[in-house]
Amino acid sequence: MSAALTLAALPGIPAVRAGDDLGGLLAAGLARLGATPASGDVLAVAQKIVSKAEGRSVPLASVTPGAEAQRLADATGKDPRLVELILSESVRVVRARPNLIIVEHRLGFVMANAGIDQSNVGEEGHALLLPLDPDGSAAGLAARLGMAVVITDSFGRAWRRGTVGVAIGAAGLPALLDLRGQPDLFGRTLQVSVTGFADEVAAAAGLVMGQGAEGRPAVLVRGLAWDAPAAPASALVRVGPEDLFR
Amino acid sequence: MSAALTLAALPGIPAVRAGDDLGGLLAAGLARLGATPASGDVLAVAQKIVSKAEGRSVPLASVTPGAEAQRLADATGKDPRLVELILSESVRVVRARPNLIIVEHRLGFVMANAGIDQSNVGEEGHALLLPLDPDGSAAGLAARLGMAVVITDSFGRAWRRGTVGVAIGAAGLPALLDLRGQPDLFGRTLQVSVTGFADEVAAAAGLVMGQGAEGRPAVLVRGLAWDAPAAPASALVRVGPEDLFR
Ligand SMILES: Nc1nc2c(ncn2[C@@H]2O[C@H](COP(=O)(O)OP(=O)(O)O)[C@@H](O)[C@H]2O)c(=O)[nH]1
Ligand SMILES: Nc1nc2c(ncn2[C@@H]2O[C@H](COP(=O)(O)OP(=O)(O)O)[C@@H](O)[C@H]2O)c(=O)[nH]1
Ligand SMILES: [Mn+2]
Ligand SMILES: [Mn+2]
Ligand SMILES: [Mn+2]
Ligand SMILES: [Mn+2]
Structure with missing residues (x-):
């Protein structure tokens, strides 16, 4: 880890549309910033533009809600067609309340x-799904741009209010950093420190x-450092008995 | 929010000890960085040095475990004296497993x-508790330094591996940013966006x-912007029926 970091938005990214060459748009943005890839660089890319470029927008008018979606829509007050899409993307409903559905996404994200x-989508009556394979999307962009890439989304949390950015895709950096075995300031060995780096x-x-x-x-993040092998964002998902809050 | 941020570690902070004038140490660190307070600056301060300065270190030899601590120590394989301290700081045990105790801290943090x-504590056989009132500690430092202050700690999360920095104290900035009512890129009103800014x-x-x-x-973070009133880190804690994962 380094003692200083800078973050800069790539200027001039247009409204992204299905089929756009996202790698090309990002490369042009990096060029506008005058940035050539350096060690320790990570480009953070919002889920929204990855999904748009990959054509993951669905017109609600094309969706026919099934019985389960209809029931959940009644319970939550949500549009049954949106609920049908949510269920089709999920393996399990974790909590449902009026105006709230928390699921386990097929990729493991709760x-x-x-x-x-539906914000920043820009097509009236459309909903935008997550990329099919965000780690794969990140790998494609990382190869194209010659730097590490994190695909971000805004998640709510258990126990804490407000959303924070999290990594749903990663390539070229370790999504998880295992620091166990390293010394602390006083030579004591770190016993439990694993950080969600991405x-x-x-x-x-x-x-x-x-x-x-x-x-x-x-957003280009510069000044990071790591000395562990790259691992994708799927490494951040707790599975099985390790997940105490299913 | 601004299009560019910088983060820089304050150089030359010594090993902090009970009774140290933390505000003075941080002011000297800022001076070494050549930084005078500017709008949009936030100083992030690790829990560990706040706790140390405030004398929150406890010799384990001084702790007598009660019956509940003994039981939980047997169940988890942890030192009964450490478990006694954990319980004395908590209102509720949320999950216990071999080698793991998750509690609701008296301040509401899960x-x-x-x-x-016990890492970076530097006193053999001592454990370091959270500050008594981290929002109060942040307010004191913010007044002294003339800039917003966030006191950070490393938290594990439900569903996701790895710890991330979170705010346990905040002053001079809105810990939570409510963006509802603002427009998205296409003029649609944001309906659910509240971010955990701190x-x-x-x-x-x-x-x-x-x-x-x-x-x-x-760490001095420069280039942030906000236009909401300051709110402490306690605003980040979900309480009551809003907390779906008790
Ligand atoms: N230039 C540009 N910015 C976009 C586009 N879509 C979203 N954004 C911006 O990306 C940032 C994150 O938007 P948000 O809707 O929160 O995306 P998410 O967190 O990935 O779901 C904001 O600054 C948006 O204005 C787009 O198509 N073009
Ligand atoms: N200079 C200095 N650094 C410290 C001290 N205590 C902890 N640190 C550093 O603070 C950072 C965070 O340490 P950590 O133990 O994770 O603190 P926590 O997250 O607040 O519990 C690391 O860079 C440590 O080396 C101290 O007394 N003096
Ligand atoms: Mn999103
Ligand atoms: Mn977002
Ligand atoms: Mn800590
Ligand atoms: Mn830490």
Whole structure:
């Protein structure tokens, strides 16, 4: 880890549309910033523009809600077609309340609405799903750009109010950093320290991206350092008995 | 929010000891960085040095475990004296497993071991508790330094592996940013966006602090912007029926 970091939004990213060459748009944004890839660079990219470029937008008018979706829509007050999409993206409903559905997404993420939201989508009556394979999307962009990439989304949390940026895709950096065995300041060995490195990068980038009309879907983070092999964002998902809050 | 951020560790912070004038140590660190307070600055300060300065270190030899602590120590394999301290800092045990105790801290935080840990403490056989009133500590430092302050700690999460920096104390900035009512890129009104602003600041600072022998317990974050009134980190704690994962 280094003693100083900088974060800068890539200027001039347009409204992204299905089929756009996202790697090309990001490369042009990096060029506008005058940035050539250096060791310790990570590009954070908002889920929203990855999903848009990959054509993950669905017209609600095309969705026919099934019986389970209808029931859950009645219980939550949500649009039954949106609920059908949420269920189709999920393996399990974790909690449902009026105006709230928390699911386990097929990728393992426990999150509201399976990550489907309607802000910054720009097509009336459409909902935007998560990328099919965010780790794969990150790997494609990382190869294209020659730097590590984290795909970020804004997640709510258990026990704490407010969303924070988290990594739903990662390539070229260790999503999880295992520090066990390293010494502390006084030579005592760290016994439990494993950090959600890509999640901290995503949260930092969230400070620059915002959630609204900022138009800052890509943020270059410079000055990081790591000496562990790359691991994808799927490594951040707790599974099986390790997950105490199913 | 601004389009660029910088984070820099304050150089030259010594090993902090009980009774140290932490505000003075941080002011000297800021001066070494050549930084005078500017709008949008936030100083992130590690829980560990706040606790040390406030004398929150307890010799385990001084602790007599009660019956409940003894039982929980047997169930988890932890030192009964440490468990006694954990219970004395908590209102409720949320989960216990071999080698793991998750509690609701008296301040409302759901966290492992009530935030008591033994790394970077530097006194053999001592455990370090959270500050008595981290929002109060943050307010004191903010008044002294003339800038917003976030006191950070490393928390594990439900559903996701790895710790991330979170805010346990905050002053001079809104810990939570309510963006509802603002427009998205296409003029649609944001309906659910509330961000854990101080938590994102804490996570960003965590990238610079690390967890081990880095010796970087204070990080100046520059370039932030907010236009909501200040609110403490206690605003980040979900309470009552809003907490779905008790
Ligand atoms: N330039 C540009 N910015 C976008 C686009 N879509 C979203 N953004 C910006 O990306 C940032 C994050 O938006 P948000 O809706 O929270 O995305 P999410 O967290 O990935 O779901 C904000 O600054 C948005 O204004 C787009 O198509 N073009
Ligand atoms: N200079 C200095 N650094 C410290 C001290 N205590 C902890 N640190 C550093 O603060 C950072 C965070 O340490 P950590 O033990 O994870 O603190 P926590 O997250 O607040 O519990 C690391 O860079 C440590 O090396 C101290 O007394 N002096
Ligand atoms: Mn999203
Ligand atoms: Mn977002
Ligand atoms: Mn701590
Ligand atoms: Mn830490």
